[in-house]
Every structure is written in structure tokens, then in C-alpha cells.
Amino acid sequence: MNVIPCEQNEELRRRIEDYAETLKVEAHKLGMHGLTEQEFYNSGLFRGAIERIRGQFSATMREKRDFVFRVLNHMQDGGFIADWTSAGDSNRHDYSIRLPTGRVAVIELKGCLDGNNTNIFERPPHAQEFIIWSVCTNPGADPRHNVWSGIHTRLSAEIIFRSQSALTG
Structure with a gap:
């Protein structure tokens, strides 16, 4: 079994x-x-429209937050966590969780x-556990590649650059 059980839908x-x-050629x-066709492709209109749409899709967190809300409520109902709160927009992280042991875990929610x-x-100073949770809602994404890329080329490089330990923050 692969460490990342999710697979990309090849079709x-x-x-x-x-x-x-087709969209690039017919836009x-x-x-x-x-x-004219030449003016259009030289104007930046197409690229600007694509980036705007991409940003709008990336910026929406409703679907991800609804999913996390259900997962955290399920964990609380099952006694796996004592309680949780949304950290709100003024914080860098997204959720604070109190574990049954009293420890505080903080979640930073990411996309792909x-x-x-x-x-x-x-990682906020009050966090005894710090979790980066990826919820990728792009159906065309390759989850195995995204996780590998995120860990090896983004997170590990950033942790090394900051001289942080993945375990102690």
C-alpha cells in the first residue's frame, strides 16, 4: 500500500x-x-481572467471549513477531543483543539x-501540538504528488530555513 492512499482520477x-x-486555442x-485574435492573446486579458478565476476558487474556504467542522464535531462526540474552536480571521492558524489530556493542538488548514x-x-506559542492539515478540493489534482511536493519542496525547506524542529516547533 502507498503511504498516500488517495489517487488521481486519470480519466x-x-x-x-x-x-x-481547447480553451487556450479558442479563448x-x-x-x-x-x-482580434492577436490583440486578444497579447493583451493579458486571457491570463488575467484565468488568474482571477483561479484566485476565486482558491480563496473560497466554505467547503473545506464545512468538512473540518463535521470531522471535529465527530471527534468531539466520540471523546477523541474535549472541545474545539475556530481561531477566527485574526489568527494565523484556523482551529484550536483541547485534547482530553488538556494539551492544546492547533490546526493550520491548507488546500493542496x-x-x-x-x-x-x-505555530502559536500556546500550541503544544501543531498540525498542518491539507484539504485539497481540486478534483484534477494528484494527491500523491501534492503531498510529496508539499512535504519535500515546501514544508521541509521552510522548516530548515527557519531552523525549526518538526517536533518542537
Whole structure:
């Protein structure tokens, strides 16, 4: 068994690649921009629109937060954690959890681990446990690659750069 049990949907990945190629080639025909094909591709309009859409998808945390809410409530109902709270927008982390032993665990919720925001984390001083939890909602993502990339090229490099221990913070 692989350490990462999730797998990428190969058929969906292929269809996404095909559609993306069609979109790149035919994008100048969409919308009422009034530009020629050459003007369109030289204008930055297409790239700007793609980045805007990408940012809008990345910024939405509702689906991830709903999932985490259900998981943490289930853990609390089962007695695995004593209680939990959302840390709110003013904190760098997302959730604080009190374990049955009284220890405090803090969760920093991330999307797919292959992006730059993986490097943005700060273990708060009150955290006795610090967890970076990846909830990747991109159906075209490769979970095995994203976890490998996140750990090996992002998290470990950042921890080394900060001269931190993964165990002691």
C-alpha cells in the first residue's frame, strides 16, 4: 500500500488537459472583448481572467471549513477531543483543539500542498501540538504528488530555513 492512499482520477485529468488546450486555442472567440485574435492573446486579458478565476476558487474556504467542522464535531462526540474552536480571521492558524489530556493542538488548514501558501504558517506559542492539515478540493489534482511536493519542496525547506524542529516547533 502507498503511504498516500488517495489517487488521481486519470480519466478526469486527461479530460481536463484536453479541455484546457481547447480553451487556450479558442479563448479569443469567447466574450465581447472586441479584439482580434492577436490583440486578444497579447493583451493579458486571457491570463488575467484565468488568474482571477483561479484566485476565486482558491480563496473560497466554505467547503473545506464545512468538512473540518463535521470531522471535529465527530471527534468531539466520540471523546477523541474535549472541545474545539475556530481561531477566527485574526489568527494565523484556523482551529484550536483541547485534547482530553488538556494539551492544546492547533490546526493550520491548507488546500493542496503544492502551492506557495503551504509555506505560510506560524505555530502559536500556546500550541503544544501543531498540525498542518491539507484539504485539497481540486478534483484534477494528484494527491500523491501534492503531498510529496508539499512535504519535500515546501514544508521541509521552510522548516530548515527557519531552523525549526518538526517536533518542537
